[in-house]
Amino acid sequence: MVKICKILGLTALVEVHDEREFDRVLGIEGIELIGINNRNLETFELDISITKKLLEGERRKIVHEKNITIVGESGLFTPDDIAYVQEAGVKAVLVGESIVKQSDPGKGISNLFGKDISQS
Numbered sequence: 001m002v003k004i005c006k007i008l009g010l011t012a013l014v015e016v017h018d019e020r021e022f023d024r025v026l027g028i029e030g031i032e033l034i035g036i037n038n039r040n041l042e043t044f045e046l047d048i049s050i051t052k053k054l055l056e057g058e059r060r061k062i063v064h065e066k067n068i069t070i071v072g073e074s075g076l077f078t079p080d081d082i083a084y085v086q087e088a089g090v091k092a093v094l095v096g097e098s099i100v101k102q103s104d105p106g107k108g109i110s111n112l113f114g115k116d117i118s119q120s
């Protein structure tokens with residue numbers, strides 16, 4: 001699928017939830033974008049330390065060597081949450097609840113990042 005996306009001019013975002021899935025996806029030839037979902041899809045529990053756990057040690061090295069972009073997904077509500085996943089090695093975020101629940105999405109984004117990022 002990653003290859004087909006590339007032919008079509010797309011980059012596939014492949015989502016993982018645990019070490020086993022992450023290791024499998026890290027082995028895909030040409031993988032560029034991996035999302036770490038902090039939500040357990042069986043229990044719907046959120047835990048952003050999953051991102052940190054998955055990006056420790058050897059895996060972080062592989063991510064760096066292969067120039068893979070890691071997307072932090074789910075459970076991000078505050079600037080501290082963003083800083084935490086960024087520190088872990090995340091370069092992009094996938095955010096739903098903390099923005100869509102605001103009446104003004106722009107303000108929701110500013111609150112999430114602790115500043116107005118619309119010009120940066």
Ligand SMILES: O=P(O)(O)OC[C@@H](O)[C@@H](O)c1c[nH]c2ccccc12
Binds near residue numbers: 037076094097098
């Ligand atoms: O509402 P949250 O906790 O900010 O989560 C958003 C997003 O990460 C989540 O909805 C999601 C994770 N993986 C996805 C894949 C497709 C669409 C949505 C998603």
